[in-house]
Amino acid sequence: MKIAVLVKEVPDTWGDRQIDPSTKRVIRSGENVIDEINEKAVEAALLVKEANTGSEVTVITMGPSGALDAIRKSLAMGADSGIHITDDGLVGSDASQTSATLAAALAPRGFDLVITGNESTDGRTAAVPAMLAERLGIAQLTFLRTLEVNDNEVSGERMTEDGHIDVSASLPALVSVTEQIAEARYPNFKGIMAAKKKPVETVDIAALGLDSAETGGANSWSVVEGVAPRPARTGGTIIKDDGTAGTQIADYLAAAKLI
Amino acid sequence: MSDVLVLIEHSGGTVASSTSELLAAAAELGTPAAVIVTDGDGKALAIELGALGAATVFVATLPGADTVLVTPQVAALQAAIAASGDVSAVILGNSTDSREAGARFAARIGGAYQSDVVGVATGGAVTQQAFGGAFTITAVAGKGIPIISLRPNSVAGTAPTAAGKVSAIDISGDTAPTTIITARHEKSAVSARPELQSADIVVSGGRGLGSKEKFVLVEQLADAFGGAVGASRAAVDAGYVEHNMQVGQTGVTVSPNIYIALGISGAIQHRAGMQSAKTIIAINKDASAPIFDIADFGVVGDLFTVVPQLIDAVKARKS
Ligand SMILES: Cc1cc2nc3c(=O)[nH]c(=O)nc-3n(C[C@H](O)[C@H](O)[C@H](O)COP(=O)(O)OP(=O)(O)OC[C@H]3O[C@@H](n4cnc5c(N)ncnc54)[C@H](O)[C@@H]3O)c2cc1C
Ligand SMILES: Nc1ncnc2c1ncn2[C@@H]1O[C@H](COP(=O)(O)O)[C@@H](O)[C@H]1O
Numbered sequence: 001m002k003i004a005v006l007v008k009e010v011p012d013t014w015g016d017r018q019i020d021p022s023t024k025r026v027i028r029s030g031e032n033v034i035d036e037i038n039e040k041a042v043e044a045a046l047l048v049k050e051a052n053t054g055s056e057v058t059v060i061t062m063g064p065s066g067a068l069d070a071i072r073k074s075l076a077m078g079a080d081s082g083i084h085i086t087d088d089g090l091v092g093s094d095a096s097q098t099s100a101t102l103a104a105a106l107a108p109r110g111f112d113l114v115i116t117g118n119e120s121t122d123g124r125t126a127a128v129p130a131m132l133a134e135r136l137g138i139a140q141l142t143f144l145r146t147l148e149v150n151d152n153e154v155s156g157e158r159m160t161e162d163g164h165i166d167v168s169a170s171l172p173a174l175v176s177v178t179e180q181i182a183e184a185r186y187p188n189f190k191g192i193m194a195a196k197k198k199p200v201e202t203v204d205i206a207a208l209g210l211d212s213a214e215t216g217g218a219n220s221w222s223v224v225e226g227v228a229p230r231p232a233r234t235g236g237t238i239i240k241d242d243g244t245a246g247t248q249i250a251d252y253l254a255a256a257k258l259i
Numbered sequence: 260m261s262d263v264l265v266l267i268e269h270s271g272g273t274v275a276s277s278t279s280e281l282l283a284a285a286a287e288l289g290t291p292a293a294v295i296v297t298d299g300d301g302k303a304l305a306i307e308l309g310a311l312g313a314a315t316v317f318v319a320t321l322p323g324a325d326t327v328l329v330t331p332q333v334a335a336l337q338a339a340i341a342a343s344g345d346v347s348a349v350i351l352g353n354s355t356d357s358r359e360a361g362a363r364f365a366a367r368i369g370g371a372y373q374s375d376v377v378g379v380a381t382g383g384a385v386t387q388q389a390f391g392g393a394f395t396i397t398a399v400a401g402k403g404i405p406i407i408s409l410r411p412n413s414v415a416g417t418a419p420t421a422a423g424k425v426s427a428i429d430i431s432g433d434t435a436p437t438t439i440i441t442a443r444h445e446k447s448a449v450s451a452r453p454e455l456q457s458a459d460i461v462v463s464g465g466r467g468l469g470s471k472e473k474f475v476l477v478e479q480l481a482d483a484f485g486g487a488v489g490a491s492r493a494a495v496d497a498g499y500v501e502h503n504m505q506v507g508q509t510g511v512t513v514s515p516n517i518y519i520a521l522g523i524s525g526a527i528q529h530r531a532g533m534q535s536a537k538t539i540i541a542i543n544k545d546a547s548a549p550i551f552d553i554a555d556f557g558v559v560g561d562l563f564t565v566v567p568q569l570i571d572a573v574k575a576r577k578s
Contacts, residue, residue, distance in 0.1 A: 013508055013528050017390050037509070095372060096365055121508055125374040126355070127362035130329070134363040139436040140329060143355050145502070161354055161503060163445035167328055169438040179509050180502055221371040223401035225384070229394050233534055233553040241560025246568025249540055250576060252556045258517055258538060259484070259576060
């Protein structure tokens with residue numbers, strides 16, 4: 001089985017994440033890491049590979065030069081090869097453009113299974129997977145917390161607002177995983193060394209056959225016009241419980257006319 | 260005025276609670292036109308939707324409609340655009356199903372997908388939040404029509420009652436490969452507690468609760484307030500509650516009037532899901548817990564002694 005995993009490099013959620021008011025884009029010059037959900041997506045792909053002999057896992061990312069680290073980490077975990085889509089003309093892409101770019105890389109390579117995270121921690125649009133399924137014309141099994149692949153059939157539990165539903169479809173298919181799918185394995189020393197020798201192909205807009213009049217922030221469908229930081233929240237009254245703290249909270253809420 | 264399509268979610272003959280707000284938002288931008296996929300004729304739903312402001316109700320009839328994931332809704336939106344001939348925007352709810360229908364539809368027709376919108380303005384400009392409300396963003400459609408997924412409690416008021424005229428649309432020619440829903444394991448929509456995302460009061464518990472059994476205390480406080488129950492990721496990972504109750508970076512974003520954090524340290528990823536609450540109350544036995552940096556009223560103490568007293572005090576004030 002040919003499996004693709006889509007990974008994205010994002011600003012570390014532990015850090016101070018900022019948006020540049022002039023470019024109106026996320027500042028990516030700070031500490032960047034592979035999005036945690038994508039490590040889990042790689043894990044999910046490796047589990048499918050291990051259960052299906054003869055499978056191959058390709059990691060794909062679209063991002064600046066530093067995003068190569070996300071590919072290397074995935075290769076160290078056990079993926080077989082990487083594709084790094086990078087081009088200055090892709091900077092500022094929205095979800096629709098990102099999905100079109102990823103689709104251009106995926107479509108000619110004929111993957112049986114495409115695995116993504118359900119939602120990135122920087123954009124939180126949770127849109128790329130559904131858009132990608134649409135563009136590739138394959139079944140969409142998104143927000144899965146469990147995943148099973150048998151012969152020609154994919155199934156799993158999709159998280160919903162009120163619980164979960166069981167879904168299934170035929171391959172080829174796109175799966176997006178939620179954070180409960182699996183704990184990602186840590187790359188060991190052998191994996192890290194092996195990753196250095198694994199093939200990574202670098203492709204740009206021209207190699208994908210995309211029209212540069214359609215790519216990047218200047219041509220996006222969704223255009224950000226304004227960015228305003230909210231003033232930081234400050235602490236209020238902190239008391240030490242003297243045996244009446246429960247009553248004091250109720251008094252506080254009542255005084256503020258909240259209850 | 261142009262039509263503004265609203266994708267309607269419904270189950271068991273009842274429309275989703277977000278419907279009225281979605282139609283009100285549509286009325287701000289144009290003439291509300293509802294789009295439904297159903298295995299019936301949609302006539303009863305159309306009456307309800309007319310009362311909520313839909314001038315037209317585009318009905319796609321599909322046997323087994325609720326066993327196919329997302330693609331029928333995308334096809335219905337496409338058919339409704341063709342049937343209307345003049346659509347200036349599409350509005351959808353914020354459930355995973357609706358968001359994905361909107362995203363796919365944007366990719367299909369070429370539109371500007373705007374996720375998790377908290378405000379709409381005439382002309383289709385939208386307001387969004389980034390990094391847990393740390394930034395407010397305004398965005399427009401640079402090309403194509405705006406396709407807007409609206410967060411609950413974002414638009415006030417209701418749309419004036421309208422005709423709710425049924426217009427049948429045909430989605431039998433849809434060729435998108437389908438995903439089949441083989442079973443549903445969902446609690447009924449009519450839960451005794453308000454929905455987490457739109458609740459006025461949220462009481463959340465963290466690892467400090469210590470066990471699934473003791474987490475009941477969080478539920479008791481929530482019920483005393485008539486609020487919703489949330490949790491930290493540590494509480495979810497420990498199995499105290501289901502993942503759909505998780506608040507934070509990779510969970511639900513809430514902005515209630517009152518947020519009460521019990522035994523939650525206040526890690527940056529948790530704060531990303533609740534820091535836009537109006538009033539934050541925290542109970543934690545560790546005075547240096549970061550949750551106190553953003554709490555309006557904090558108690559350094561043992562939640563197992565403070566919370567029972569708070570429950571009694573709230574009940575006393577309510578009676
Ligand atoms: C990519 C990423 C995404 C994440 N997404 C989320 C998310 O969506 N939501 C989320 O919550 N976290 C998220 N996290 C995890 C986050 O970093 C923290 O690990 C988590 O929020 C901690 O949960 P907690 O506060 O319950 O546990 P802890 O940090 O262990 O805190 C427990 C607290 O309980 C207090 N306590 C213990 N006993 C008592 C008592 N008897 N009375 C009073 N207080 C007591 C302790 O003093 C302590 O402060 C994410 C992390 C990453 C890396
Ligand atoms: N630039 C990108 N490169 C590779 N994969 C991406 C990219 N953007 C989004 N994805 C995939 O889509 C998932 C959901 O992202 P999003 O739709 O941005 O919330 C991510 O977890 C990735 O798997």
